[in-house]
Amino acid sequence: MSCGMRFRYLEPTCFCGLLDDPVLWVKVRPWGRALLFDCGQLHHMAKRVIKSTAALFVSHAHMDHFMGFDTLVRQVLVSPRRFDVFGPPGLADKVEHKLAAYDWNLHEKFWCTFRVLEIHPEKVVKWLFPGPRRFARLFDGIGRRGDSVIFENRWVKVEARQADHRIPVLVYRLSEQPAFVLDPNRVIRAGLVNGPWIAELKKQFYQGKLGKEPLTVMCSGEPGTRELKVQDTACLYDCLAKRTVAPSIGYMTDIGYSDENEKVVTNLLKGVTLLVGECAFLADHKKKARESYHLCTRDMNRLLAKIKPACYLPVHLSKSCSSRSAELYRELYLPDACRLIHLPRRLLERPLLPCEVHMDC
Secondary structure, eight states: OOTTOOOSSEEEEEOSOTTSOOOEEEEETTTTEEEEEOOSOOTTSOHHHHHTEEEEEOSOOOHHHHTTHHHHHHHHSSSSSEEEEEESTTHHHHHHHHHHTSOOTTOOTTOOEEEEEEEOSSEEEEEEEEGGGTTOOEEEEEEEOSSSEEEEOSSEEEEEEEEESSSEEEEEEEEEOOOOOBOHHHHHHTTBOOSHHHHHHHHHHHHTOTTTSOEEEEEOOSSSOEEEEESOHHHHHHHHBOOOOOOEEEEEOSOOOOHHHHHHHHHHHTTOSEEEEEOOBOGGGHHHHHHHTOOBHHHHHHHHHHHOOSEEEEEOOOGGGGGGHHHHHHHOOOOTTOEEOOOOSOSSOOOOOGGGOOOOO
16 A cells, blocks of 8 residues: 555555455554554454554454454464553453453463553553463553553554544554654754764664763864764754654544544544545435444545545445445545545455355365
């Protein structure tokens, strides 16, 4: 799903068609792992793709967004690691019921542990489900939320806000972490000369040590260069850094159109590089959209005008509009410089009939 999008670290793939259950898989290239957003159906994904997933971000636990969790468990089970599952309040109960539906009498000590993190507006409640203990549920503490960030490493961060679908639904923003990039013109204007100090400044940047250790830089002068010791390397980098906007992906599905939801979505997703967003109904199905707390094309047009993404990928068109999928793209009005990405109606072929399955003796 490149479509000309300039991601440094991210490689998004939508493992669903326009009418299929939502599944967004995003590979983080330098990490060698991936993040999964919703898991409607995963049976068509290769085992190695699922096993490379480090964390799952669930918008809500309706069947078409969460039924693939069983497939995920099947593929990552025999792996001595912790697998994080993020989702709205109450998700741990549903994970517990899913895991309790199976017999684990043949459990092994090298099985994985699931950690469920329930995202509340002001806190994160954590639960562990250790495979070596037959996935018996354990309380793992409560953390306070100072901002919208719920996951972060060297390369990416994930933010989440709660919206309304008659149940709490999470909207996500996945952003690349800022990269170390110096502006050559700023370096020259500061009277500095390239040298080993740049590599040291870069090391401090990625190790989170800016402003904590002094640095000796090289300055231009007469008759030659001279050394200058800088104490505040954080300020130094801020003066020399090239101003860039980190690429990002917004994931929004199954929300009702309301002033409050519009505010939540706009504040979190404004200016994303790629918006993967539900557009469940066509304009003449507005009444159905309101009754089921979904979006129609007119609602999406209002949100697009405020979010202004660089690219928009509509997903999750209602089955009641399945014969009119071409109309969806005609009813969408995109902001200037925003490109529309098309999905096939269905990613997989139709189900097999008995007469098509040959069983030769």
